[in-house]
Amino acid sequence: MFSLLFGSLLLTACHRSDDIQWRLTDVTGHMPDLDFHLVDDQGKAVTGQDYRGKVVLLYFGYTHCPDVCPLTLAQLHVVMQRLGPLADGARILFVSVDPARDTPDIMHAYVNAFDPRAVGLSGTPREIEALSKRYRSAFTREPDKGDGQYEVSHSSAIYVFDRDGKARLLATPANPQDDLVHDLHLMLSLGNRS
Secondary structure, X not given: OHHHHHHHHHHHHOOOHHHOOOOOEEOOOXXXXXXXXXXXXXXXXXXXHHHOOOEEEEEEEOOOOOOHHHHHHHHHHHHHHHHHHHHHXXXXXXXXXXXXXXXXXXXXXXHHOOOOOEEEEXXXXXXXXXXXXXXXXXXXXXXXXXXXXXXXXXXXXXXXXXXXXXXXXXXXXXXXXXXXXXXXXXXXXXXXXX
């Protein structure tokens, strides 16, 4: 009887995260781990390894974006607020697809206007293109309007990585905010490792 009860407790304690009913698109095993070599908004070289231990929300955008980027970052700020203290276990990584204009200082001011857990990342055009391809994201620089102003068309997905840097979920603008809050709450509640 004791061994049956002990075995039952062990099974309960070893709750597998792949048994969870996610609301967002589950990309576990279909996307590569969080891996990059970029520069953060403090001008410091960082890698994907630097964010191990945190749930990461990776988003590609740029600071001159007229609509999608500020709306997405504002939404992510509200998500973080709704998560309460659990949000301290997460980081929003905003990767610039416009490294020519998005200097570390500009990125720092931009992301911190939205959320203190947001980090701006940039790199060389080649590094950004390679990272974009790694996660099947896309961006295209539109023609210059003649005054140095241009827009960059880009994908709007949010990639969610667990604390081990494993790609787990994909959110799109079509997903309700409640679904992102729900899934992040579950992932952040799984303990040190999901």
